[in-house]
Amino acid sequence: MRFHVVSLPHTQTTIAYQPCAYTQKARRFATMMTEHGHDVILYGGEENDALCAEFVPLVTKAEQAEWFGGNDPTKEISNLTWDPHDHHWRVANARAISEIAARKRERDFIGVLGGCCQQAIADTLPELMTVEFGIGYSGVFAKYRVFESYAWMHSVYGARTTVSDVMSARGEFYDAVIPNYYAVEEFPYSADKDDYFLFIGRLIEAKGIQIAIDTCTRLGVKLIVAGASAGEVPTAECVEYVGVVDSVRRGELMSRARAVFVPTLYLEPFGGVHAEAMLCGTPVITTDWGVFTETVQQGVQGFRCRTLREFCTAAETVDKLDYRAIREYAIGKFSTDAVAPQYETYFERLLDLWDDGWYAR
Template structure:
């Protein structure tokens, strides 16, 4: 039914089918930004009274009803076509046997089956949409309703069938807050050239600070980049410490003087930035993609246009207020904020063209 506000009301909550990518467990044991976001969203929706079924690979790890497409996530085959396609086919067979109000798909191949369903499909776009990904979603047309994870991402392909922007989020309280920081800096991510680990080492060294690097190093392309650009730069003041699990990641983020995030591509979001700030740790980053939407320049970190400006920002980061970093995440990037925004998207999509309109997207970069 429709309330006086124009939103559809479901007193008993929505029946939501959530489809994860096949590559990692939900939540992930180590690397897995998308999977972490899905786990948080499932928890938030369940707390708000919605009936959530999660389709993914591996074993159940959330409060949702779990249906598996395979027993073990094919992490070692990430990037190959067949695991993704097989996962999509099995997920569609599982969806067909469920009563649902809406399907929320985070996988890549899964949206190809959306037009076979009697209920709408929302797709969160976790990718850069300027190139082939944009062409893919453009070809899907109105069979799916797209959700951007930043306004910057949407601005790069404004003609896609966007239903809204919802920033990724974390359970702020699950990250330890630490006011007293140690004197080293941190880089955390996957060893892809676009993530700028080599620039992080250079910036820390120029600032006279020791840097720890913790990241995913499993794919061939990651090993190639690491051997070519990272390993030659390692030394007493630049140490690779392996991939951090959920507990280790939190300890590192809470202790670091700052997180370095010198991305060299139009990053659609960047989960590690809000994870760092939730711990009270400022972020020093290059202003690509969504970075200016996530970091408040001069308050929760520093956003710079050139790598040569990073060393000075690393030093200045020590003067920022950890409490401001934490409060920024709690107010804008907490899981409750994300969950409420996704509820609004679901309701708009289910209501159809006659439903309430989306708030207009800002076409300018937000002022910091």
């Protein structure tokens, strides 16, 4: 199979851009499918370390600096906007269309992760199948869609359901749910844990950082906080803030933590941090909705909680869990070796649409 994967206009498809989950998804998809024998042409910023048949730069670092006030992966980009009419999307999309048109072959796929901001690519190249191949966002447009969790797929479906007619939201046969995927070697395992808990991610209220702080404050235990902040960083007595960390330091912190807090307040489509922590053999402490209901077995890989008392009990109990079993579970669920065949099955299903489609024997 042959894929044109278009990344985002504000980043580089390198491991350094850890704060952007969708850049990493595009990067890992290119590598994963290339390793499984498929041709991937990847389009993005100037820099790339993903495996692919060809890498095509669409925007320069100088343009990114002009559009976004810089392109430092350790800092939040405050003026990134998600309107398809904005200059950076129009320029990147136009270049992607031109470059794909020069390389396209019959029955190629286009893969995008920018939602409606990249719809122009699909509209201009209708002879190719465009797939949103990792949806954890709103503003979806494509006819063919892969969601990161059933929770999020149902949320998107439900958003178009009318109160008077529950049957107005129909399922789509050529949608799918495939979890996020990771290179296992990036996530070290340690059976020995140090005496701290970890919160890693964007330092925003919606990610539930205050729950982690309140829990650790009540228990009198250390909380290491890592991640980009567009404002003030937490200063609670229990907190040690270490800023944005690279992939190596991330693995060290995750593998040695007693547990990783991922108490997202909104309906979490996936929450990559919790999968990464489990790949390190580290329990997770989460809220009790969204993807966590599909990926965290209560009292096995961690705990899903609804009150501060439950969060505290979870933090006091995680040391009893089986770290090796947590890692093996995560490898079986989130490794590229486990996920690549799911994508292959999905895209093979789409290839049938060129022939007998749903009625294919």
